[in-house]
Amino acid sequence: MTEFGNVIDGVLCGSSGDGSDLVEPRTGTAYGRAPLSRAPEVDAAFAAATRAFETWRRTTPGERQAALLAVAAEIEQRRDEFVAAECRDTGKFPGLFETEELLPVTDQIRFFAGAARLLEGRAAGEYVGAHTSMVRREPLGVIAQIAPWNYPFMTAVWKIAPAVAAGNTVVFKPDEATPASAILLAEVCAKHLPPGVVNVVCGDRETGSLLSSHRDAAMVALTGSVRAGSAVARAADLRPVHLELGGNAPVLVFADADVARCAELVADAAFYNAGQDCTAPARVLVHEDVHDELVAALAAEAAHRIAAGPGREGGYAPLISQVQLDRVAGLVERRGSAEVVAGGQVEEGPGFYYQPTVVRGAGQKDELVQEETFGPVLTVQPFATEREAVALANDVRHGLAASVWTREAGRAMRVVADLDFGITWVNTHVTTAAEMPHGGFKETGGGKDLSLYGLEAYTRIKHVMVAWA
Incomplete structure (x- = not known):
């Protein structure tokens, strides 16, 4: 020892x-x-x-x-x-x-x-x-x-x-x-x-x-x-x-976004360090026109990491402890009628591994949405309008980080101005620079x-x- x-x-x-x-x-x-x-x-x-x-x-x-x-x-x-x-x-x-x-x-x-x-x-x-x-x-x-x-x-x-x-x-x-x-x-x-x-x-x-x-x-x-x-x-x-x-970061994906690129970068950010990151994407809010496409792309990203295996480069890392593993698993187990489309399982064997997970159909007031999971879990919710997307994003107690995915500069600037988060990315997530501040609002x-x-x-x-x- x-x-x-x-x-x-x-x-x-x-x-x-x-x-x-x-x-x-x-x-x-x-x-x-x-x-x-x-x-x-x-x-x-x-x-x-x-x-x-x-x-x-x-x-x-x-x-x-x-x-x-x-x-x-x-x-x-x-x-x-x-x-x-x-x-x-x-x-x-x-x-x-x-x-x-x-x-x-x-x-x-x-x-x-x-x-x-x-x-x-x-x-x-x-x-x-x-x-x-x-x-x-x-x-x-x-x-x-x-x-x-x-x-x-x-x-x-x-x-x-x-x-x-x-x-x-x-x-x-x-x-x-x-x-x-x-x-x-x-x-x-x-x-x-x-x-x-x-x-x-x-x-x-x-x-x-x-x-x-x-x-x-x-x-x-x-x-x-x-x-x-x-x-x-x-x-x-x-x-x-x-x-x-803490964070519980939303990701706002509009219909004109590059869905494949978004899924790749959001999954990288969400599943790095087993999702134990206060700026990690947690709540994906996606326009109803591309909802199913993005769900499928995120599920494929999760499945790729699950196939690579726990503890392997290209696969996924463990959670910090048994306590944290039980907490993350419990939040997913108590999801109600929401559907797990990828992952959602504790890995058998040594270590504290939970599979990269994608959940669709969770409600805004559900525990899985309102609480910071701090694990490799993404929820996906649809929206119809820009106003609805912003309202869903802001409707949590944390205010650290968010990202907006769109090709339209005007929309990006409008949404960034309305988001109640101290760090807001456009068409990227978790990128940091020493010269720029890192911090949030509200209970963050x-x-x-x-x-x-x-x-x-x-x-x-x-x-x-x-x-x-």
Whole structure:
């Protein structure tokens, strides 16, 4: 059994609490143990981060840039270690993880390294006679950060890189099921950043509660469920929170869309990482004229992956745990009169595999439509008019991502304007860019990752006024 530890003040260390087993989703067997950190470890991490902040906050953006560029370079040099760590914890395919996550993430670190030198503010000026006003952007302090299990490495970078680039220090908690890549990242950071700038404490919900309520946390940032976001917001009390809380993304397909291309790209996005993605397509809303054609095309895409087999490139990846497998299977089993046209089965054998699934005929108020499945499941619903399509898309509590498929530019712009989602794609889905914000509306929360907006989220604004005499 591999033993993992926390990284506090630049040193790998153990915990005074119990440990938890780490289970490989591909096999369902335990391979290691990680700490369940409690108050002593959390307090030590915050103390280290607080000490480090007094120096790190006064470094220049250029100095922070150089450190982050060195981190990115070492991640690329040690990519095989990161691939092995992440894929063992999550069951992802190594080749896809490297190309779709690790390499883009190193680019995102480099983006934040450069963006640290480009923070913007109003020009200094005289808004009161004989007084000059200016705006300072300053780091907040020690940031408590909590990550989910679906994208452990990517989420760690999306949180740590902008916070550190802005001059903050971090106490970061990975999900208890997937700590390996975050620990490895912290070890790399410890080589290129001063001790205490990046601290990782492993643990469960109790550990997360200790982070969220800690007196030394200047902000609490979470990517996770609505339930977890509500708990964090309560624990943070009046301190700022940065929340990204889930998706249930609609896909609006109009009659003039390229159905074959749409089916291919939507299936790729929906079934990647077993659908455990807050921006993954979940609800396909298609014009009645091409409804049957698209259902058949999506079913064929699912069948192709099922035929390739579980755990194989070209096939499909496992869900993270037995709990998640049971949850996804239960949602499909309780579908009522809706019809499963592809998949819909738990895979026999080791691991937590659920077949890529397409369901037609679900009603708008059905649980399968209203709840975020977070599994490899697509529902398909018909619509007759543009207004109906938008109404169906918006009629859920989440507001993270959506996509529109049409060849008509005017329609695309009308629909994008009416959709209540923070990310809206046209004729594509899940494509990201470091320069563009990632975040949503409604119960998804208002936090933005990536882009200058993601960097600014970890700063505070101070007005300075100087009298001339």
